[in-house]
Amino acid sequence: METVIEKTNVNVDIEALRKEIIKEENIVFKKTIGLTDNPLSYCPGCGHGVVHRLIGEVCEEMEIIQDVIAIAPVGCSVFAYDFFNLDTQSAAHGRAPAVATGVKRTMPDKYVFTYQGDGDLAAIGTGETIHAANRGENITIIFINNGIYGMTGGQMAPTTLLNMKSSTSPYGREMDVHGYPLNITDMIAPLRGVCYATRQSVHTPANVRKAKAAIKKAFEYQKLKKGLSIVEIMSNCNSGWKMTPVQSNKWMEENMLENFPLGDIKVPQDK
Amino acid sequence: MAKARGLVEILFDTCKGCELCVNACPFNVLQLSDQVNAKGYHPSMMVNPESCTGCASCAMVCPDSVITVYRVK
Ligand SMILES: Cc1ncc(C[n+]2csc(CCOP(=O)(O)OP(=O)(O)O)c2C)c(N)n1
Ligand code: SF4
Ligand code: SF4
Numbered sequence: 001m002e003t004v005i006e007k008t009n010v011n012v013d014i015e016a017l018r019k020e021i022i023k024e025e026n027i028v029f030k031k032t033i034g035l036t037d038n039p040l041s042y043c044p045g046c047g048h049g050v051v052h053r054l055i056g057e058v059c060e061e062m063e064i065i066q067d068v069i070a071i072a073p074v075g076c077s078v079f080a081y082d083f084f085n086l087d088t089q090s091a092a093h094g095r096a097p098a099v100a101t102g103v104k105r106t107m108p109d110k111y112v113f114t115y116q117g118d119g120d121l122a123a124i125g126t127g128e129t130i131h132a133a134n135r136g137e138n139i140t141i142i143f144i145n146n147g148i149y150g151m152t153g154g155q156m157a158p159t160t161l162l163n164m165k166s167s168t169s170p171y172g173r174e175m176d177v178h179g180y181p182l183n184i185t186d187m188i189a190p191l192r193g194v195c196y197a198t199r200q201s202v203h204t205p206a207n208v209r210k211a212k213a214a215i216k217k218a219f220e221y222q223k224l225k226k227g228l229s230i231v232e233i234m235s236n237c238n239s240g241w242k243m244t245p246v247q248s249n250k251w252m253e254e255n256m257l258e259n260f261p262l263g264d265i266k267v268p269q270d271k
Numbered sequence: 272m273a274k275a276r277g278l279v280e281i282l283f284d285t286c287k288g289c290e291l292c293v294n295a296c297p298f299n300v301l302q303l304s305d306q307v308n309a310k311g312y313h314p315s316m317m318v319n320p321e322s323c324t325g326c327a328s329c330a331m332v333c334p335d336s337v338i339t340v341y342r343v344k
Contacts, residue, residue, distance in 0.1 A: 017278060022278055039285055049335050
């Protein structure tokens with residue numbers, strides 16, 4: 001494994017520091033075994049990678065890597081099967097909740113989750129999303145909302161903000177022409193089949209930790225057969241938004257979170 | 272209380288130089304290197320290693336899991 005520490009402050013003896021600190025027993029964070037060694041195909045700084053890692057970490061910590069089946073979407077995360085160290089099935093565009101329904105019903109002891117973008121889940125897959133939720137399928141949906149179709153070149157999605165520019169709304173999204181941004185997690189949360197609906201983000205270290213806790217909770221509710229759980233995760237598409245990764249996370253905080261406020265929308269009511 | 276002491280190791284050729292860790296570090300430990308890696312990116316590296324506390328903020332926001340964090344307990 002290659003590492004780099006080649007330039008440091010002149011008066012620091014980096015080798016002595018390394019000798020003292022770089023030891024197996026001092027490791028507080030390393031890459032999860034829930035992911036493969038394949039390099040991710042995502043753009044630098046894309047939130048997809050962070051969410052992949054969190055799912056891998058949760059599966060590792062719950063010791064369920066052998067018991068999870070992921071359903072991958074169409075979108076930038078179409079190659080998720082190369083990155084999750086989990087059994088994975090790809091679905092046609094938007095159909096992941098339908099595929100997950102079949103997989104979960106035939107293998108009810110497995111943890112089954114879909115991983116979907118906002119184009120996949122909230123546009124072409126709206127029907128599958130709503131009906132899987134309404135049937136109360138005992139699956140988990142991990143929903144990556146970056147407000148745009150990333151893979152195909154940054155076209156407007158149902159989640160695109162008003163006035164937000166995209167390749168198909170070059171002057172910004174207009175209500176009169178394109179309608180309002182669709183907040184699908186709030187929309188399905190009241191359905192009786194949904195046990196847990198929450199919106200998180202991965203733009204700061206603190207938010208990343210909260211998002212991980214939410215994914216863990218969703219898997220735990222699935223184990224308890226509580227119904228469908230959906231974890232929406234706000235994420236940047238820095239390429240589609242035409243910003244640097246750092247700018248895009250800042251822009252998300254300043255613009256997206258007003259329309260898509262973070263926090264739990266529905267939590268299970270214990271009987 | 273003595274400050275916690277840490278260090279990070281960053282995979283040179285896997286890092287995509289997105290700079291999120293540089294921005295997330297509360298102690299300005301990291302910067303993008305002048306060197307170019309195999310992928311053509313300027314990877315992140317430590318420039319103030321003695322300031323690192325091993326808080327793992329950098330690793331939290333890293334999309335490519337290229338950072339390993341050490342802390343002396
Ligand atoms: C049936 C069908 N229609 C359209 C497409 C083209 N297509 C590929 S990915 C995509 C949108 C992906 O956007 P999103 O789900 O938001 O994922 P992201 O790439 O942003 O992660 C579209 C429309 C397709 N592959 N299949
Ligand atoms: S196009 Fe957007 S969503 Fe896709 S990998 Fe790049 S930054 Fe991520
Ligand atoms: S572990 Fe904390 S202090 Fe050390 S480089 Fe990472 S963010 Fe900075």
